[in-house]
Amino acid sequence: MATAEAHSAPNYHPLPVVVASGEGAWVTDVEGRRYLDMLAGYSALNFGHGNPRLIAAAKAQLDRVTLTSRAFHHDRFAAFCAELAELCGMEMVLPMNTGAEAVETAVKTARKWGYKVKGVPDGKARIVVAADNFHGRTTTIVGFSTDPDARADFGPFTPGFTVVPYGDLAAMEAAVDRDTVAVLLEPIQGEAGVLVPPPGYLAGVRRLTAERGVLFIADEIQSGLGRTGRTFACEHEGVVPDVYVLGKALGGGVVPVSAVVSSREVLGVFRPGEHGSTFGGNPLACAVGLEVLAMLRTGEYQARAASLGEHLHGRLRSLIPTGSVTAVRGRGLWAGVDVSPALGTGRAISERLLAGGLLVKDTHGSTIRLAPPLVITEEDLDWALTRLRETLTA
Numbered sequence: 001m002a003t004a005e006a007h008s009a010p011n012y013h014p015l016p017v018v019v020a021s022g023e024g025a026w027v028t029d030v031e032g033r034r035y036l037d038m039l040a041g042y043s044a045l046n047f048g049h050g051n052p053r054l055i056a057a058a059k060a061q062l063d064r065v066t067l068t069s070r071a072f073h074h075d076r077f078a079a080f081c082a083e084l085a086e087l088c089g090m091e092m093v094l095p096m097n098t099g100a101e102a103v104e105t106a107v108k109t110a111r112k113w114g115y116k117v118k119g120v121p122d123g124k125a126r127i128v129v130a131a132d133n134f135h136g137r138t139t140t141i142v143g144f145s146t147d148p149d150a151r152a153d154f155g156p157f158t159p160g161f162t163v164v165p166y167g168d169l170a171a172m173e174a175a176v177d178r179d180t181v182a183v184l185l186e187p188i189q190g191e192a193g194v195l196v197p198p199p200g201y202l203a204g205v206r207r208l209t210a211e212r213g214v215l216f217i218a219d220e221i222q223s224g225l226g227r228t229g230r231t232f233a234c235e236h237e238g239v240v241p242d243v244y245v246l247g248k249a250l251g252g253g254v255v256p257v258s259a260v261v262s263s264r265e266v267l268g269v270f271r272p273g274e275h276g277s278t279f280g281g282n283p284l285a286c287a288v289g290l291e292v293l294a295m296l297r298t299g300e301y302q303a304r305a306a307s308l309g310e311h312l313h314g315r316l317r318s319l320i321p322t323g324s325v326t327a328v329r330g331r332g333l334w335a336g337v338d339v340s341p342a343l344g345t346g347r348a349i350s351e352r353l354l355a356g357g358l359l360v361k362d363t364h365g366s367t368i369r370l371a372p373p374l375v376i377t378e379e380d381l382d383w384a385l386t387r388l389r390e391t392l393t394a
C-alpha cells in the first residue's frame, strides 16, 4: 500500500493511525481497531461521524442538485441564509467554504465598511488582533499570526494589522485608533491551548468597540455551534459581536461550509462582483447546513456540551493533585490540559493515548486538547477519562 509520506507534502505530522470508518464518537482503523475520537476534526465533527440526520440530508441533496454557482439561484440558498441569520440574531449571511476564507471575507468586509460607512481615509484601515491567535493559513492571515511556524518564510505580508496581548483590555484600548475598523478575536483561543480570556474581557472589548465605532468580529469557527455549552462562546459573557465568523461544525463534518454573519449595515457594503466563491453557498453545503441549523435549534447539543462539560472538567481537575496535570482550561466539551512536562511532550503523550484507544491532539509543548463530538455518551466519556488517568499516572 502507498504510504501518505511518499506523495503528500509534509505539512502535517499525523499520529500513526489509518482511519477507515467512523460512527458517532468512534472511528475504526484499517486493522479493525477502534478509537474514541477526542478531537472531532477540531470541532468540525460536533455532531459525530456519520450523523444519520446529516448523512440523510446530504444523500437527498446529492440526488437533486449539488452545484449551480452563484450565477444562478438555487432552492436551498435563501432558507440557509435566513435560518443562519436567525440563529445568530443577525440580518445577513455571506457563505464561503473554509474557515480561512470566511476570516478573509470578514477582513474585506470590515475594511470596506470602514471606508464606506465609518469614513476611514483610503488605504488606512487597521484591524486589531490578539497575540497567539489562530484564524487560518492564508498569506494575509498568517501575516498577523505570532506563531513563527505559521509565518516564517511566507512573507511579505499584508499590512494593516495591529497585534495586542490576548486578554489585556488596556492594551486593546491603547491600540484602537481613528483608523481602526475592527477588532478580530477568538472568544476562546483554541489552537493556543484552549485559552479562556479573563472574566469581563469580551464584555470590555464589546463596550470599547461600541464606543469607538469599531466592529467586533468574533471568530467562532471552533468555539461556536454548541462546543462550549452555548450556541456561541460569546454568550458566556453576555456579548453579541457585530460579526460572527463560522465554519467547521457548520458543515456537519460532511462538507466545508463557512460564513460571515452580520447586520445589513455591515454586509450590505458589498456590490455584485466585489467578492465571491465558486462553491460558497452551494446546494449540498446549504442542505447539510440547514440540517445542522435544525439540530442546533433544538438546544440539545448545547445542553449536552454544558452538562457533559461539567463532568469532563471536574474529572480533569481531579488529575491536578496527582501531579500529572498542571492546569485545565476551557468550557463545555472543550479542554486544554497542561500535562506535567516530566511525562513527555504533548506528542509523546498523544502517542501513548493512541495506543490506549484515544485520538487526541497536542498543541504547544505538553498541552493536549480534548474536544469530543457533542454526541458522545457519558459512559464513553468516562471510559476516555479513565484511559487518560491510567496513561498519565502510570
Ligand SMILES: *Cc1c(COP(=O)(O)O)cnc(C)c1O
Residues within 6 Å of the ligand: 042, 097, 098, 099, 100, 101, 103, 134, 135, 136, 137, 186, 190, 219, 220, 221, 222, 223, 247, 248
Ligand atoms: C480552524 C480555524 C480556522 C480556519 O479554518 P479552516 O477551515 O481550517 O480554514 C479559523 N479560525 C479558527 C478559530 C479555527 O479554529
